[in-house]
Amino acid sequence: MRPSGRAPDEMRTISIEPNFTRHAEGSVLIGFGDTRVLVTASIEERIPPWLRGKGEGWVTAEYGMLPRATHTRSQREAAKGKQSGRTQEIQRLIGRSLRAVTDLKLLGERQITLDCDVIQADGGTRTAAISGAWVALRIATNKLLEAGQLEKDPILTQVAAVSCGIYQGNPVLDLDYDEDSAADADANFVLLADGKIAEAQATAEGATYDEEGLLRLLRLARIGCNQIFAAQLKAL
Amino acid sequence: MRPSGRAPDEMRTISIEPNFTRHAEGSVLIGFGDTRVLVTASIEERIPPWLRGKGEGWVTAEYGMLPRATHTRSQREAAKGKQSGRTQEIQRLIGRSLRAVTDLKLLGERQITLDCDVIQADGGTRTAAISGAWVALRIATNKLLEAGQLEKDPILTQVAAVSCGIYQGNPVLDLDYDEDSAADADANFVLLADGKIAEAQATAEGATYDEEGLLRLLRLARIGCNQIFAAQLKAL
Amino acid sequence: MRPSGRAPDEMRTISIEPNFTRHAEGSVLIGFGDTRVLVTASIEERIPPWLRGKGEGWVTAEYGMLPRATHTRSQREAAKGKQSGRTQEIQRLIGRSLRAVTDLKLLGERQITLDCDVIQADGGTRTAAISGAWVALRIATNKLLEAGQLEKDPILTQVAAVSCGIYQGNPVLDLDYDEDSAADADANFVLLADGKIAEAQATAEGATYDEEGLLRLLRLARIGCNQIFAAQLKAL
Amino acid sequence: MRPSGRAPDEMRTISIEPNFTRHAEGSVLIGFGDTRVLVTASIEERIPPWLRGKGEGWVTAEYGMLPRATHTRSQREAAKGKQSGRTQEIQRLIGRSLRAVTDLKLLGERQITLDCDVIQADGGTRTAAISGAWVALRIATNKLLEAGQLEKDPILTQVAAVSCGIYQGNPVLDLDYDEDSAADADANFVLLADGKIAEAQATAEGATYDEEGLLRLLRLARIGCNQIFAAQLKAL
Amino acid sequence: MRPSGRAPDEMRTISIEPNFTRHAEGSVLIGFGDTRVLVTASIEERIPPWLRGKGEGWVTAEYGMLPRATHTRSQREAAKGKQSGRTQEIQRLIGRSLRAVTDLKLLGERQITLDCDVIQADGGTRTAAISGAWVALRIATNKLLEAGQLEKDPILTQVAAVSCGIYQGNPVLDLDYDEDSAADADANFVLLADGKIAEAQATAEGATYDEEGLLRLLRLARIGCNQIFAAQLKAL
Amino acid sequence: MRPSGRAPDEMRTISIEPNFTRHAEGSVLIGFGDTRVLVTASIEERIPPWLRGKGEGWVTAEYGMLPRATHTRSQREAAKGKQSGRTQEIQRLIGRSLRAVTDLKLLGERQITLDCDVIQADGGTRTAAISGAWVALRIATNKLLEAGQLEKDPILTQVAAVSCGIYQGNPVLDLDYDEDSAADADANFVLLADGKIAEAQATAEGATYDEEGLLRLLRLARIGCNQIFAAQLKAL
Helix, strand or coil: CCCCCCCCCCCCCEEEEECCCCCCCEEEEEEECCEEEEEEEEEECCCCHHHCCCCCCEEEEEEEECCCCCCCCCCCHHHHCCCCHHHHHHHHHHHHHHHCCECHHHHCCCEEEEEEEEEECCCCHHHHHHHHHHHHHHHHHHHHHHCCCCCCCCECCCEEEEEEEEECCEEEECCCHHHHCCCCEEEEEEEECCCCEEEEEEEECCCCECHHHHHHHHHHHHHHHHHHHHHHHHHC | CCCCCCCCCCCCCEEEEECCCCCCCEEEEEEECCEEEEEEEEEECCCCHHHCCCCCCEEEEEEEECCCCCCCCCCCHHHHCCCCHHHHHHHHHHHHHHHCCECHHHHCCCEEEEEEEEEECCCCHHHHHHHHHHHHHHHHHHHHHHCCCCCCCCECCCEEEEEEEEECCEEEECCCHHHHCCCCEEEEEEEECCCCEEEEEEEECCCCECHHHHHHHHHHHHHHHHHHHHHHHHHC | CCCCCCCCCCCCCEEEEECCCCCCCEEEEEEECCEEEEEEEEEECCCCHHHCCCCCCEEEEEEEECCCCCCCCCCCHHHHCCCCHHHHHHHHHHHHHHHCCECHHHHCCCEEEEEEEEEECCCCHHHHHHHHHHHHHHHHHHHHHHCCCCCCCCECCCEEEEEEEEECCEEEECCCHHHHCCCCEEEEEEEECCCCEEEEEEEECCCCECHHHHHHHHHHHHHHHHHHHHHHHHHC | CCCCCCCCCCCCCEEEEECCCCCCCEEEEEEECCEEEEEEEEEECCCCHHHCCCCCCEEEEEEEECCCCCCCCCCCHHHHCCCCHHHHHHHHHHHHHHHCCECHHHHCCCEEEEEEEEEECCCCHHHHHHHHHHHHHHHHHHHHHHCCCCCCCCECCCEEEEEEEEECCEEEECCCHHHHCCCCEEEEEEEECCCCEEEEEEEECCCCECHHHHHHHHHHHHHHHHHHHHHHHHHC | CCCCCCCCCCCCCEEEEECCCCCCCEEEEEEECCEEEEEEEEEECCCCHHHCCCCCCEEEEEEEECCCCCCCCCCCHHHHCCCCHHHHHHHHHHHHHHHCCECHHHHCCCEEEEEEEEEECCCCHHHHHHHHHHHHHHHHHHHHHHCCCCCCCCECCCEEEEEEEEECCEEEECCCHHHHCCCCEEEEEEEECCCCEEEEEEEECCCCECHHHHHHHHHHHHHHHHHHHHHHHHHC | CCCCCCCCCCCCCEEEEECCCCCCCEEEEEEECCEEEEEEEEEECCCCHHHCCCCCCEEEEEEEECCCCCCCCCCCHHHHCCCCHHHHHHHHHHHHHHHCCECHHHHCCCEEEEEEEEEECCCCHHHHHHHHHHHHHHHHHHHHHHCCCCCCCCECCCEEEEEEEEECCEEEECCCHHHHCCCCEEEEEEEECCCCEEEEEEEECCCCECHHHHHHHHHHHHHHHHHHHHHHHHHC
16 A cells, blocks of 8 residues: 555656746746656757867756755755755756757757756656656747747657656555655656657665566556656647 | 836735745745745754854745746856855845844744745845745744744744835836846845834945935835735735 | 943044055055954956956955954864855955946956955954055056056045944944944945945844934944045045 | 677676775775776774664765776866766765665674775776675675674675666677767666666667667676676685 | 075065964064065864874964965965965975974863964065964963963974075075076975974975085075074064 | 884885876886885876967876775765865975976977876875886877877986885884884985985974984985886886
């Protein structure tokens, strides 16, 4: 029995509120249950130094958590003077995931930065961030297309992410905080709408797992991502 | 004529949404027009080292701005590895303002941290932060009173803040970004519900001002703060 | 009764020793009683990146306190690896104050940096710094005028600053450390020789204040600044 | 055809030189072909603050790369003043992997730190580090057992790691630098001697992959890890 | 011929102004010609963690240079966020030099910090700092003796330092900036009043030197230090 | 009697293994007894900004110690976020020593960086680093000469370094850790093959020393360096 009473393959409510803020080229407030992440997409007509002269663009991400997004207050990273290893690992994952569905040649010599800020955390912040970032990126890219700044759409397909885990011996979909902090294994899958996998990460926490376990988690992730793909399209 | 068409003594719409997030002991999303600041109050049963053994508590604040709260993206302070002088100046002001209405002896040996994070910026973020922080502090303190952890209310009165400025030669209330970036003088007043002043800061930007100008700005601030006091009470 | 025995509107002895060091284009050791600040003005033929191509110059300030300028030793900011919020707030104030009397167009594409280092602290270090910085800026600018590097004087008028406060219920001028650490309210005014105000900051410490109190502090500040203006001219 | 001429399921030469340095409680120089990583295990009779009083120990890891371990010199992280996101991600992975085979209760209130320093890099540095760290941990733990400081062996089984990837459309085992920099997908598997999985990470680089691809990579990893398990035992 | 017209074994004017500031337990402004260093000695009744329980005290030093002490402005170390290698090397040297004449057992469990801040630089700032630091330490220690906080004098003898160098082929004493920046070799000697050597550092800059050269520099240093020893005693 | 049983003028075994790693233009693993330092020389076709346009090159060094090179583990400098004063002092010394034998004009507009990483420490790490760095620099420069990128050899002669000290009243050569931590005085000499001195540093630790003592240490250093010069040539 899951703490929330959900079925093993049951997602939490997915909410996607596009255009949550007004300055960014794209913005969205995405919710997986009580987890809420604000994602903005910022277009800049400049690229990182190491890309200059290659005729390509770049998609990157930054991630942050408001100090009291969590049950107890954590110290502000800006005040500590550095980003934690966890933060850096997550923002690298978000960036890679979005680049997996972007043709950087078609994007041209510009950079899109996806800022993912967790307003409220209840497990799954990185997967909500990736799923919301696609919507923000889609909105921002649409503006470039409408303005004639892009001729061809650089977004190849949809991308979404969800966490799964083995909780009290059972594979379950979309872990909330109570499950996440007690899971035997914890996985994040980044999937494409065409069925392909962009990233699979499965970590033993309390107990190791086997090949069959890995496959069952992947299949749960497909169920979840299909629902997210639908919610993404509906929000646009 | 103000860019927004407002009268010189006209505030923007004040919106206060209490309990915007669920983990913090107090939380509020405050809006002055398009400016939106999320404030959370976190109670911790510990105090800064220099206060130990004095039987007093502490109220402090931190301030941050999401990278794309502004018209163009600014670099994330956590990524830069330090908080700007502006950020530090603002969080010191917020902390002082809230302490001006708190009896730290009555609060007892605990600390309340007010995290003020700007979701969207259109001028007046520090004054909105102070005004919202009072509501978050009030909600958090009420919980301590209800739980019997406090016997007597340490909050002495309401505090609110508003910006004023001299725009194209005329004193105006509650500057938005367009006015703020072109004002001759820019002031922030932190006022108490009993009419007293906690903080007055008036800075010449393009042109200096005189005593009469300072007084006119202060009187505009009273008009604005009275509206904020009403909105604070209504939100609770 | 003030601890020093001074009358409420009595400044401490103002001492200004120009050309205290020899490498800087302008330098001065200013004293307000036991407070002593060394200010140097450095002219550099370069401007901040964001000013390039605008045909304007820049005036900026940095502030530091020697570790044992104070009653007990404080940690060296260079060793801590960052400047405190207080330091940053003060150096922003000094820079703004000097820019309030400088025509940046007339200054041309060069930067003048005012380094204000507190040798000994007894209250009022930021106001002594501003008052001394004007002398250092004046000396440095005179050299540019004499050398024909400037055709027209970019310094519009004199600027000076002084602190005032409400001490044991009475408004007093030019707080020393004993008064400053016990004052109900603490204000800093930056005034121009033509009577205008560049900056007013009044902060409630132990007790809030009212409009009448603010005006009385401002009037004390005028008395003090007029004496500083005279001392500045005498020193040149 | 692989650049090295190896068969798709062929590992590079595995070399393990135990006791490479003399001060550490355990030390090993491990080589996967030209990749060489020095791992030391340091036992300290103290634990992280958040573990105090739980009667458990901790196993953690740090990772570094000598500036000229790589084809072109990279900047020293100590000189830059921070560890990259990649470094932090890797050292978190190494720590988790070793904890997956350690009973922290049996270890008692002590910490073992595995320092993994890359002397020479040619792909697969993190997997070599994990595989070598197990040997260093085993040597250090043996000393505790021999000295009677531990009654029961806290090491549950062997752990090893290897990278796999899809190179020019084909799944291959143990990527070297030439393959790694051109692979379509890049995976790291951390496996236990009992056949269980501690960590699976598979990332699309140039092209996404499918479930079948993921399984084929996992099976290659089993082949590689079995050889590493044998080399670990032989080295002891 | 030296740029200053001095004889090869001629020191610049030594000036020592004790009690230059009033808060520190000891303070001195020392000048070697145009080089001027303010040194304060701060006594704290605490010791570094690694000394606890040994019944000994500690003497340490910090060194800083005001941004415009030099011919052209250098960046403030507090603003850069770190102390340069040169600064750290100098403050380590000053601390060692003073500890060479202090019986740390007799000092008892307290720390004396010597803050050496260069007000104006014209070569020889580290040697002036050491020479002045001894006076500040002497004054501070005298206060402890007078107050009965120390029974026996922990200062064993005088210490002084001076630079020498090979300038245009000739050994010369007490290099000023013009000589220092063009010297073939540059040496600093820290000598005791009893004739012993605490530190000798001789560095080839443009040309290497031989044993005879090293001895000639050491003999020049003796001439200089004897004059400094006399000036130290006269100042007290 | 020395702890190791060596005669006062007896070096530890000198081992030099050239080409220890394969990516660097020059590399060497040097051992003085149990002290082992890996040195790589990296050639980059760029120079520091302040050298641009002078037609000269630069030789610089960086130094690091693996966390468990020492008897007890020390914190990783990359994790602490800064290099210690000791590290910076050593890398400045190594750079100066190598520049003393390099004609920077002949080197041309390129930079050679010598990375010295201590694999195992038993006293004398900085002197082993200098002695090994010469070999790495020689190998790298030979490659430039062979490739025709240099016409004339910029290496003027050999350089080597060794530590000496006064241990239990006796001058001894090449201190190991046991001697170093108990020595009365500790010296490092950097000598050239032509008999000249590039750097002499002699520091009193427990007891000061005299001119005669300094000369005896220098003469021991000559004995040691002559053996290192021979070992350098043999290794090439």
